[in-house]
Each structure stands twice: as C-alpha cells, then as structure tokens.
Amino acid sequence: MSGFTSAAAQVFASSFQTDDLCQMDAPDMADDIDSPDWTEEVTRPLDASAKLKLTRGLLVMSQADFAALLGIPVTTLQNWEQRRTAPDAVARTLIDLIYDDPKEMRARMMRRNAA
Template sequence: MSKADWDRLKAMTEEEINAAALSDPDCPPLTEEQLSRFKRVNAIKDIRGRLGMTQAAFSAAFRLPLSTVRDWEQGRTVPDAPARTLLTAIARDPETMRRLVGGEAA
C-alpha cells in the first residue's frame, strides 16, 4: 500500500473500515456454511512436515515426550502458551532450537 493509502486508512473509523471491507467485491464476507467447511491447520504437524521429520525424530530433536507430540497432532490435547511459543521458535529456526534444547540431531 502507498503512503496515501495508509493515511486514508488511519483517518477512517472502525465502522468505516468494516463497511469498506464488507463492500469489497474482491473479498466478499464468508457465509457461516463456508466458514464451517474450513479445516483448522495442525501447527505441529505442519512444522514437523516441513522439517521432514517423523513424530519420533521431532520428539527426540526437541526433547518433547513422544506421547505429547502424538496428542497434539491428534487433537487430544492442545499446546499451552509456553509450548506454542516453543513451536513458533522451532518453526522459525529449527536448528538453533534443537541445539538450545540439547536434542538429538535430525
């Protein structure tokens, strides 16, 4: 966006921003039915997949209990805030995180 676009946006109220978003022909609001068909992405499975690691290898590399990794991926439990922070750090720099936690080499 240009500076003029940002300035125009900053001058708008929340109501004006919402009205503009709703009237955008390139991005109409989704219906409840459309939203219900969305599939939530499993962050840990996505991270592990991008690293090309098995659950066991991921668990060993980042010193996480294998059962915890499995529970997160299968939706039995949800990572708490510290675990989500760790997963974010792993996604951003997996090799550094592996070294920091003292896990096994992948």
Template sequence: MVEEPDFAENPEWDESNSRAPDAAAKLKAARAALLMSQSDFAKLLGIPLATLQNWEQRRTQPDAVANTLIDLIIDDPQEMRRRMERRSAA
C-alpha cells in the same frame, strides 16, 4: 459431458471466513517442512512422543509456553532446528 464447477457460488477465502491454523496444524506443517518423523521431532522438542501425538491428534492442547515455541518453529523451521540441535548438544 462434465460441467465446469460454478466458482461464483463459492466465496473467496479471507480472514472473515477462515480461521488461523491451530497448534496441531502448525506442528504438522513444521514437521513436514523439516522432513522429520514424529519420534525425531518429539526428541528435538524435548517432549515425550505421546505428547506430540496427542497435540497433533487434537486430544490435548499445548500450554502457552509450548504454543510460543510452536509459533517460533513455524516462522523459521530450519533455523529453529539448528538452534534446538545446538541446545541439545550442549
């Protein structure tokens, strides 16, 4: 017979015991929401594929400007995609 887990021993997740997602997590979430490959997402961002891969694997960190862009993308991935595609087409 399998025993039920004791949820009383596990604290609830809140701001005191969890941390905000980092750039890698945000990038992966945004890319997943847009159903884009790393290659296509890197092209949309206007960065080398290797840069995106390094950020997603936490080998390097985006600079402040890139972090701001990542935050804007994660707030509304579809709208930012439309804006960036218009920018690329111009």
C-alpha cells in the same frame, strides 16, 4: 522455485496458443470455475496441531525425531497433533516460533541439545 525444468516449461508454454489467450475476454475468464477468486475468502488461523504437522512435514522429521528435538515425549506430540490434548501457553509459544522459521529454529535447537 517453480519446479519446472526449462524443457518442461517450453513444453507447457508451447501447448498454449498466444492468439487464443489474447482473444479471451474478461467475462470468460471471470466465470472460470476452475480458478475461483479467493481474495475475500475468510480462513481461520492455524491451530497448534496444524502448525506442528506442517512444520514436521516441512522438516521431513518423524514424530520421534521431532519430539526429541522439542524435548517432549512422543506420546505428547502425538496427542497434540491429533488434538486429544492442547499444549500449554509456553508450548504454544515454542510451536509458533518453530512454525515461523522452522529450519533456523531446528538448527538452534539441535545446537542447544548438543551442548
């Protein structure tokens, strides 16, 4: 979902003149420094710390709640997120699984913890 309401979209669209956009030629658009071409940008993969922070933020969970969900001490989660220590291979696998489908994995882990 784009986040635009229909009224906001209309205001946004009305601020542009169609003729102005049609008259822009390709070199003008290609030189636009506000929208660089990222298609060939090389990025590094996310590490466990970044995956934990992103997932926890997406799920809107505190460190205490997320640590309880994972079944680990809060200090361990804090150390991982701040890159003071690195999770072992099993923990990294769990982090990858949660990162790939955070909402479903949270539901599964909550069912497991409730049992």
